[in-house]
Amino acid sequence: MSTYQLTYILSIIAGAVAVIFIFTPHEYAHALIAYKSGDGTAKLYGRLTLNPMKHLDPIGYVMCVLTGFGWAKPVPVNPGNFNHYRRGLFGTAIAGVVTNYIIAFIAYPIYLCLSLYVLTLPSVRGSQAAYYLLWTVAEIFYLIYAYGMSVFVFNLLPFRPLDGFRIVESLTRGMNPVRRFLETYGYYILWFLIIESFVCRFIYNMFGITAIQYANVLGYVGWFAQTYVGWPIMKLWGLIIH
Secondary structure, eight states: OOHHHHHHHHHHHHHHHHHHHHHHHHHHHHHHHHHHTTOOHHHHTTOSSOOGGGTBOHHHHHHHHHHSOOOBOOOOOOGGGOSSHHHHHHHHHHHHHHHHHHHHHHHHHHHHHIIIIITTSHHHHTOHHHHHHHHHHHHHHHHHHHHHHHHHHHHTSSOTTSHHHHHHHHHSOSOOHHHHHHHHHHHHHHHHHHHHHHHHHHHHHHHOOGGGGGGOHHHHHHHHIIIIISHHHHHHHHHHHO
8 A cells, every 4th residue: 555545545534523623513513502591492412512422423424534525414403492593593503613713713723733843853753653543633623624614614604594594594584585585596506516526526636637627616615714814823823833
């Protein structure tokens, strides 16, 4: 097995672990804020928990591991129970992405310390098993950051059933043509984007066709998320740790 093949397999394993730490707190935060806002629906359905099995959607989980974009089981919410409708709807909608940003903020410095000060140790580099084990751990923390940023931006897209659509709901009064379009066709647009991203990545990884990456729409979303949305995190911790 070549080094490239080994690191690719290990990165998939790391991604499978990282996604758990992205989706579970994300959905728990939705449930918690909804509960604090007066709606106990999520708690009634057993979603006010940090048990990953209650939150992970098998297809969304696999897609996130493979493409960096995916979804969990939506937390059931009844906005009619909120003490303050718009405030509760808005707070519940943004709770997940805010949680992802906080977790990414914590994960990135751990990745930096491991990559800069642990993986470079002679004792680690002298042992192939130790190196790849610690490399995988570092990759887990990096992907918690990277996927966390991608999910942060992805979930703010205003397509139903993403959090961005719920934010649009909380900020608009009644139905309008734009909101009706996003509610009706948002689900199909998302599926198209996710499948298109998966196909582009598959072709690139299998055949090394670099040009296909230019067609990866969600790839640009991930690039924007990590380069600009995650810039304060990278800049701050880079100044502190280097």
